[in-house]
Amino acid sequence: xxxxxxxxxxxxxxxxxxxxxxxxxxxxxxxxxxxxxxxxxxxxxxxxxxxxxxxxxxxxxxxxxxxxxxxxxxxxxxxxxxxxxxxxxxxxxxxxxxxxxxxxxxxxxxxxxxxxxxxxxxxxxxxxxxxxxxxxxxxxxxxxxxxxxxxxxxxxxxxxxxxxxxxxxxxxxxx
Amino acid sequence: xxxxxxxxxxxxxxxxxxxxxxxxxxxxxxxxxxxxxxxxxxxxxxxxxxxxxxxxxxxxxxxxxxxxxxxxxxxxxxxxxxxxxxxxxxxxxxxxxxxxxxxxxxxxxxxxxxxxxxxxxxxxxxxxxxxxxxxxxxxxxxxxxxxxxxxxxxxxxxxxxxxxxxxxxxxxxxxxxxxxxxxxxxxxxxxxxxxxxxxxxxxxxxxxxxxxxxxxxxxxxxxxxxxxxxxxxxxxxxxxxxxxxxxxxxxxxxxxxxxxxxxxxxxxxxxxxxxxxxxxxxxxxxxxxxxxxxxxxxxxxxxxxxxxxxxxxxxxxxxxxx
Numbered sequence: 001x002x003x004x005x006x007x008x009x010x011x012x013x014x015x016x017x018x019x020x021x022x023x024x025x026x027x028x029x030x031x032x033x034x035x036x037x038x039x040x041x042x043x044x045x046x047x048x049x050x051x052x053x054x055x056x057x058x059x060x061x062x063x064x065x066x067x068x069x070x071x072x073x074x075x076x077x078x079x080x081x082x083x084x085x086x087x088x089x090x091x092x093x094x095x096x097x098x099x100x101x102x103x104x105x106x107x108x109x110x111x112x113x114x115x116x117x118x119x120x121x122x123x124x125x126x127x128x129x130x131x132x133x134x135x136x137x138x139x140x141x142x143x144x145x146x147x148x149x150x151x152x153x154x155x156x157x158x159x160x161x162x163x164x165x166x167x168x169x170x171x172x173x174x175x
Numbered sequence: 176x177x178x179x180x181x182x183x184x185x186x187x188x189x190x191x192x193x194x195x196x197x198x199x200x201x202x203x204x205x206x207x208x209x210x211x212x213x214x215x216x217x218x219x220x221x222x223x224x225x226x227x228x229x230x231x232x233x234x235x236x237x238x239x240x241x242x243x244x245x246x247x248x249x250x251x252x253x254x255x256x257x258x259x260x261x262x263x264x265x266x267x268x269x270x271x272x273x274x275x276x277x278x279x280x281x282x283x284x285x286x287x288x289x290x291x292x293x294x295x296x297x298x299x300x301x302x303x304x305x306x307x308x309x310x311x312x313x314x315x316x317x318x319x320x321x322x323x324x325x326x327x328x329x330x331x332x333x334x335x336x337x338x339x340x341x342x343x344x345x346x347x348x349x350x351x352x353x354x355x356x357x358x359x360x361x362x363x364x365x366x367x368x369x370x371x372x373x374x375x376x377x378x379x380x381x382x383x384x385x386x387x388x389x390x391x392x393x394x395x396x397x398x399x400x401x402x403x404x405x406x407x408x409x410x411x412x413x414x415x416x417x418x419x420x421x422x423x424x425x426x427x428x429x430x431x432x433x434x435x436x437x438x439x440x441x442x443x444x445x446x447x448x449x450x451x452x453x454x455x456x457x458x459x460x461x462x463x464x465x466x467x468x469x470x471x472x473x474x475x476x477x478x479x480x481x482x483x484x485x486x487x488x489x490x491x492x493x494x495x496x497x
Contacts, residue, residue: 001398002260008461008462011461012457012464013459013460014461015213015214015457015461016213016457018212018213018214018215019209019212019213021215023211023212023215023216023217024216025215025216025217027220099198
């Protein structure tokens with residue numbers, strides 16, 4: 001049934017029906033948006049976990065991660081032991097004016113030192129302020145949510161399958 | 176005696192000017208909100224704190240603050256004059272519109288003729304603006320305005336002639352007095368033709384090809400800024416007021432309502448005007464812009480024949496019923 005001109009009335013009915021329903025607008029500054037789980041807002045650094053291995057800085061497609069570190073020698077702890085060296089982080093910064101939020105640094109980090117946080121309200125008037133130094137990045141860790149629960153019938157996480165104890169991301173940071 | 180006459184005329188004119196300034200703003204605000212909700216949006220919400228009621232006042236303040244820029248090669252005089260030409264005719268035409276049984280600024284014998292004649296002058300403002308801007312988009316817009324005016328002036332006048340013939344007078348108050356509810360039925364085609372052609376005269380969407388912003392920026396108004404641009408906008412909404420008022424007076428019985436026609440006359444008139452203004456907005460939101468050929472076809476193949484048939488019907492009924 002397609003009578004000539006019926007589209008005109010369908011259009012009128014559609015707009016009238018929409019008008020009688022609630023608008024979908026969210027008034028953003030007053031009402032915060034419902035972000036989906038795993039939203040990519042900003043990257044937090046759990047610097048206790050960082051070994052300054054530089055994997056993230058090298059994998060970053062934009063090269064927006066800056067890492068400075070030096071080596072420290074720890075004296076031997078036992079009689080016949082030998083001194084060990086370890087990396088000490090001097091600077092860790094992410095330039096969010098370059099970052100394209102691909103998340104490769106987070107994927108590649110072997111020690112779970114980088115985390116996604118859904119916070120997105122960090123616009124600045126000066127582009128230099130978008131380079132977040134380690135203290136700022138550390139603060140974002142408080143906003144990292146616990147990972148969403150696994151789907152009810154999904155297979156168990158691979159940490160369990162590999163026989164390793166499950167890590168508790170986020171939990172470590174708060175203790 | 177003369178003194179009280181002067182006071183009365185001054186009061187009436189002041190009322191007309193007030194209506195000219197306030198009603199377009201109310202309709203503009205209604206358009207903001209109704210259109211927003213028809214598109215599942217909220218529309219203005221901040222200006223004036225309560226649902227953005229002061230949005231158009233804020234817009235007005237913004238327009239006043241802006242600089243008036245004239246393009247170097249523009250015809251300065253014509254360019255500056257065009258907004259006034261576009262706006263003032265609607266103010267003049269509003270004078271003859273009866274709001275209540277006795278509430279009409281000037282009750283001309285040729286009221287309908289005056290209103291239609293003055294109303295079509297306004298389109299000249301757009302054509303002048305288009306020609307004098309020295310801008311190809313403005314010129315295209317002006318030419319489109321002219322083409323649209325040619326096509327739609329005829330059905331507008333033909334459709335308006337029908338109620339005048341049925342009432343036997345061109346006096347707008349006379350037409351309202353001769354009106355009976357039966358007109359809603361047998362004058363309906365004329366009402367539809369009149370309203371549609373009027374929308375096209377005003378270049379309201381879906382007949383907004385002259386100002387089609389996605390094709391020719393803003394048509395004749397492309398080069399305008401500040402207060403003069405605001406005048407064009409005011410002219411558009413004043414035109415909506417006038418079209419709705421004329422439709423009300425000619426086809427919907429003006430101040431006459433189901434009850435208290437005398438005491439509540441202005442209320443009935445304003446109610447009908449606002450319902451029609453809502454229809455204007457509704458049509459705007461629901462329909463895409465008509466193409467040039469669609470515009471011409473609608474005018475010449477539909478509106479003109481319908482208006483002529485209506486005239487024949489009205490004439491026949493007049494002769495038969497005496």
